């Protein structure tokens with residue numbers, strides 16, 4: 001039986017499915033693997049099921065040529081924590097879990113759109129603090145979402161799921177920035193530059209992959225192009241947004257609010273963001289539902305099974 005390391009505790013269904021096929025060791029703590037642990041695991045296991053935070057950067061693979069490990073079956077669609085090219089150069093396959101995460105992550109984007117636009121976090125804090133003076137006609141007026149324009153940056157699986165929710169659920173117009181054109185079942189306009197989307201949209205939602213190519217793609221210029229009444233929502237990866245530039249834009253009132261599920265240095269969240277009433281902060285909840293996490297885990301196990309059966313795993317990315 002192939003030896004597999006699962007780097008975090010998993011839902012019972014996932015652990016059972018893995019144990020039905022492999023000799024499994026599952027770590028019982030949720031801390032990310034340290035570089036020495038990653039190198040050790042590459043030497044000791046035939047396959048690893050890692051996840052976010054396990055930073056398999058190029059240097060971890062430098063002495064991995066001929067190592068026992070042949071596959072990293074990532075738990076999650078985003079794999080920017082793994083240098084997939086470096087893995088490939090030492091003959092290690094990398095897979096991810098696309099699709100299983102799409103609807104849940106789009107739902108969290110909608111949560112953030114509504115919470116940011118309608119000042120829901122601020123209102124909840126007001127009520128909990130016992131400071132609500134009662135309803136009045138001009139209290140806590142937010143941005144009415146229905147009929148407005150959403151701008152999607154990264155029109156892939158999740159971006160399209162958000163666009164559909166915005167269009168069919170809220171009658172919103174959709175504009176987007178993506179490196180290729182996407183045919184939708186309703187009119188969604190592709191614009192040539194991120195700044196064009198930022199300027200037209202009332203709410204800008206980021207759904208790009210993380211990594212070197214997209215690092216700080218949402219910078220001061222993009223934020224300056226947004227409407228002063230605009231809201232920025234990020235469900236992608238923290239470093240897609242220049243967090244310092246975002247803080248400056250919010251402080252100066254250059255944009256109206258932000259809804260964030262991800263951060264540049266998770267789990268660190270800048271105090272400046274925590275201090276602002278017009279910022280909604282979620283702890284990377286995009287896929288946090290049991291059935292979604294089970295589907296992700298079962299997909300990762302299927303990738304391992306296919307690989308060790310001699311097939312190309314369904315979700316190989318390198």
Ligand SMILES: NC(=O)C1=CN([C@@H]2O[C@H](COP(=O)(O)OP(=O)(O)OC[C@H]3O[C@@H](n4cnc5c(N)ncnc54)[C@H](O)[C@@H]3O)[C@@H](O)[C@H]2O)C=CC1
Nearest residue numbers: 078101105154155156157158178179208209235236286287
């Ligand atoms: N907050 C959370 O819990 C979650 C976050 N995510 C993040 O969402 C990301 C997107 O996931 P999917 O939609 O499944 O991926 P996807 O690959 O289907 O979509 C990404 C889209 O971005 C476009 N794109 C990539 N690089 C680009 C660039 N430099 N310029 C313009 N367009 C570019 C691609 O063409 C594609 O259409 C993941 O990579 C992950 O980082 C995913 C799941 C949960």
Ligand SMILES: O=C(O)C(=O)CO
Nearest residue numbers: 076077078101286287
């Ligand atoms: O799948 C991902 O990329 C996540 O961020 C966690 O589900």
